[in-house]
Amino acid sequence: MKERLIDHPHGVLAIVDDVTEPHALHPEELARARDFTEHRRASFVAGRSALAVALAHLGLRDRPAIGTDDRGAPLLPSGFVGSVSHKSARAVALAALDAGFDLGVDVELVRVPREGVAEMILTESELARIDDPLQILAAFSLKEAVYKAIAPGLRRYVAFREAEITLPALSESFTHAEVTLTLARGEPAPRIEATVALFGDTIITTARATRR
Ligand SMILES: CC(C)(COP(=O)(O)OP(=O)(O)OC[C@H]1O[C@@H](n2cnc3c(N)ncnc32)[C@H](O)[C@@H]1OP(=O)(O)O)[C@@H](O)C(=O)NCCC(=O)NCCS
Incomplete structure (x- = not known):
């Protein structure tokens, strides 16, 4: 190992x-x-x-x-x-x-995202500004990391469009990404800190959420 x-x-x-x-x-x-x-x-x-x-x-x-x-x-x-x-x-x-924070992490191997994945996971405003395949994959990964950080506290499925993100340029150092949650059931949104990095063929994203 x-x-x-x-x-x-x-x-x-x-x-x-x-x-x-x-x-x-x-x-x-x-x-x-x-x-x-x-x-x-x-x-x-x-x-x-x-x-x-x-x-x-x-x-x-x-x-x-x-x-x-x-x-x-x-x-x-x-x-x-x-x-x-x-x-x-x-x-x-x-x-x-x-x-007092919950954590989420996600790893994705770099690949061409599946057909239709952007439409499935991105909000309208994200679709208007994210079209690079690598950024789409990073957005998918970050939303999964956010889900892992918030789902145990919310105790429900959270849809991809309940999170809106702004990604930095990807690099080998973990760089801050913006995450805004608009929760469908009107729960108070945890505050999220998020990072994204690209190591060779691997995207790693992290999220840290204030516990409710
Ligand atoms: C749960 C989910 C995020 C897991 O992601 P994945 O790409 O399938 O698998 P990963 O290897 O990245 O992660 C698997 C690990 O996630 C963790 N996990 C599973 N369900 C979880 C949950 N409800 N809350 C927190 N962590 C969870 C587990 O540790 C699991 O590994 P283990 O079973 O070996 O312990 C994904 O299957 C899912 O349901 N996504 C849809 C919801 C979503 O992401 N919404 C975005 C809203 S912002």
């Missing part, structure tokens, strides 16, 4: 690649992984391995199992927050000490 750690403004970001063996997984996580199909097992193991790396960097080595809530979000040990994203044997995890 290859790992890379980045000190990110939202916490510790761990990027792991070539996860052929589970790394520092809890026995309960290993037992859970055994029940999955091969593809799901690979992504689950990569994701939990990335979380383990990030949490160890925050000083948490002897840790309880990271479970999953009833809507799919990872359940971090008390006192910590975190999020995970995976693309087969590559995974990215973002974790931090709980300071």
